Amino acid sequence: MIIATWNVNSVRLRQDMIFSFTKKFNIDVLCLQETKTEDKNFPSDNFKNLGYEDQYFIGQKSYNGVTILSKIPIINKFYHEWCGSKDARHVGVKLKNKITIHNFYVPAGGDVPNVTTNLKFKYKLNFLKEMISYFETDRTKNKILVGDLNIAPNIHDVWSHKQLINVVSYTQVERDLLSELLSKGNWIDIIRGQHKPDEKLYTWWSYRSKDWKKSNRGRRLDHILTSNDLVKKIKMIKILSEFRDAKKPSDHVPVIAKFKL
DNA sequence: ATGGCGCGGTCACCGCGA
Numbered sequence: 001m002i003i004a005t006w007n008v009n010s011v012r013l014r015q016d017m018i019f020s021f022t023k024k025f026n027i028d029v030l031c032l033q034e035t036k037t038e039d040k041n042f043p044s045d046n047f048k049n050l051g052y053e054d055q056y057f058i059g060q061k062s063y064n065g066v067t068i069l070s071k072i073p074i075i076n077k078f079y080h081e082w083c084g085s086k087d088a089r090h091v092g093v094k095l096k097n098k099i100t101i102h103n104f105y106v107p108a109g110g111d112v113p114n115v116t117t118n119l120k121f122k123y124k125l126n127f128l129k130e131m132i133s134y135f136e137t138d139r140t141k142n143k144i145l146v147g148d149l150n151i152a153p154n155i156h157d158v159w160s161h162k163q164l165i166n167v168v169s170y171t172q173v174e175r176d177l178l179s180e181l182l183s184k185g186n187w188i189d190i191i192r193g194q195h196k197p198d199e200k201l202y203t204w205w206s207y208r209s210k211d212w213k214k215s216n217r218g219r220r221l222d223h224i225l226t227s228n229d230l231v232k233k234i235k236m237i238k239i240l241s242e243f244r245d246a247k248k249p250s251d252h253v254p255v256i257a258k259f260k261l
Numbered sequence: 262a263t264g265g266c267g268c269g270g271t272c273a274c275c276g277c278g279a
Contacts, residue, residue: 010268036269062269063277108279150279169279208265
């Protein structure tokens with residue numbers, strides 16, 4: 001099974017790029033974030049024609065939106081209303097091969113890392129706390145959590161520790177919450193796990209840079225987490241940075257993982 | 262150099278991303 005996670009920043013605008021990506025890399029389960037479209041406008045039939053017969057998408061106008069498109073039959077779908085909000089930030093499925101998949105788009109958190117003056121930051125932290133409680137007692141095997149978690153976990157997941165330490169997505173409080181999610185929820189950060197601990201890894205580069213590759217000021221915000229039992233079944237993990245070079249790229253690149261189940 | 266760019270939408274400016 002090959003699974004992909006990608007914050008596409010508009011599924012309709014980037015349709016063709018996504019289609020050729022899924023063909024080239026033989027993706028079985030495609031998890032997208034920031035689809036930015038209501039369900040009635042989701043290009044469902046186009047994905048069906050590519051073999052993604054089973055689909056679960058929850059979108060809204062302009063903002064957010066997540067989807068799981070699968071060639072492996074989906075036997076169960078679930079949704080949870082995080083922080084009592086109807087934001088389209090999570091979809092979950094159980095597949096016929098007994099794998100459970102959660103796809104998240106964690107709130108970005110606004111500009112200022114202060115819960116009193118910036119309600120978006122407060123919302124982000126509360127969202128993470130709810131995720132921690134949701135998975136706290138979950139010892140399910142065969143589970144995978146993917147998505148744009150909007151947090152770079154560690155020093156080698158950002159281009160500059162010094163310059164980003166007070167920037168939302170890399171503050172200590174966010175990284176502590178992500179670390180708590182991993183330990184309490186029995187999650188393994190398999191992207192980091194399959195690379196050297198001190199290798200710089202990024203999945204996002206800002207649009208606001210003349211030459212993303214030259215300045216290389218990236219952050220690792222997109223993640224694939226799995227339960228312990230799946231770690232030994234990993235055959236391959238790739239961060240496909242070449243997609244940042246595409247014509248009209250997303251600011252995030254896809255990450256793919258292959259499991260021998 | 263707290264700028265810069267790109268997305269969708271009650272559409273030419275604004276909210277949002279991070």
